[in-house]
Amino acid sequence: MPLLDWARTQWDRALGALAVLIGAILLLVGWMKISDTGFVSEQLPYLASAGLGGVFLLGLGGMLWLSADLRDQWRELRGIRARLDATADLAE
Amino acid sequence: MSSISLGEARAGTSRTARARRARLHDGPEPWSRRDAVAVAVVLLLALIGLVIGWLGVSDTVDLDSQTGWLGFGIAAVILGGFGMVIWLLLGLRRVAVLRREVLTELDRRHPKPVRTPGVLTDGQQFGTVTGMRRYHAAGCQLLEDKAPSFAAASVHAEAGLLPCPICTVGGAPPPDVPPNNTGGGRA
Structure with a gap:
């Protein structure tokens, strides 16, 4: 399956996308639950769990996605440097 | 070395x-x-x-x-x-x-290539048009559609003209001069 293959090779992006998705769902569920009640003492647990948890997961997802981009850049630069080293070795 | x-x-x-x-x-x-x-x-x-x-x-x-x-x-x-x-x-x-x-x-x-200034010889002819402050190589676009008078670089220099930085008569153009900058509107 293409999606599974993508998730296997791009595990960091897959995890990032999953974290963002779960975070968004948590925020949505938290908002709905908080809207259901008018008591602040009943609303605060949802804010502490779904609200803060959703924000945390959104941040984590963004971090994982950006990390994947940095990994790609790192690999490409290392590849260029390895080729430069190889040509230097030939020159020696 | x-x-x-x-x-x-x-x-x-x-x-x-x-x-x-x-x-x-x-x-x-x-x-x-x-x-x-x-x-x-x-x-x-x-x-x-x-x-x-x-x-x-x-x-x-x-x-x-x-x-x-x-x-x-x-x-x-x-x-x-x-x-x-x-x-x-x-x-x-x-x-x-x-x-x-x-x-x-x-x-x-791979260092950046350095543009070497062109070598001027007395045999080379450079053109200018009345009112211009610079003299140009024969193929310079700034002489197109004009009726230039040609002379050696030394003659133009004696007349107080400067070499064109665009056609690099006097060497490579300075890096801060854009290609279409003719120096105050008149070349």
Whole structure:
């Protein structure tokens, strides 16, 4: 399956996308639950769990996605440097 | 410098670059294992703080107590954000260092070509038009559709004209002069 293959090779992006998705769902569920009640003492647990948890997961997802981009850049630069080293070795 | 000594110099530079690289981080990823463990511990602490905050808020109906635990949860999220930012900054920094290293090596091996000034000889004829402050090579676009009078560079110089920086009569144009800048509207 293409999606599974993508998730296997791009595990960091897959995890990032999953974290963002779960975070968004948590925020949505938290908002709905908080809207259901008018008591602040009943609303605060949802804010502490779904609200803060959703924000945390959104941040984590963004971090994982950006990390994947940095990994790609790192690999490409290392590849260029390895080729430069190889040509230097030939020159020696 | 002979070709042998040039080769030795290159080999020496290459060895120096490798020695410098050995001191820098040089793993398969921008982050070392120690970075990953440190950030994972911070994120785990943040997660535990979030759960504790949530349990604390859920455990009581007293608003003061609940806001205190909510503050605890917010502090945990801030701690987690701090860990994420540190992780990304470390990665960005390492990638920037590696990029600089690769670009420096590329610059060393393939230096930018230096444009050498054209050699003026008395045999060469340069054109100018009445009202121009500069003299130009015969093929210069600034002479197109005009009726220039041609003379040697020394004649133009004696008449107080300057060489055209566009057609590089007097050498390479200065880097701050754009190609279509004719110097105050008149060439």
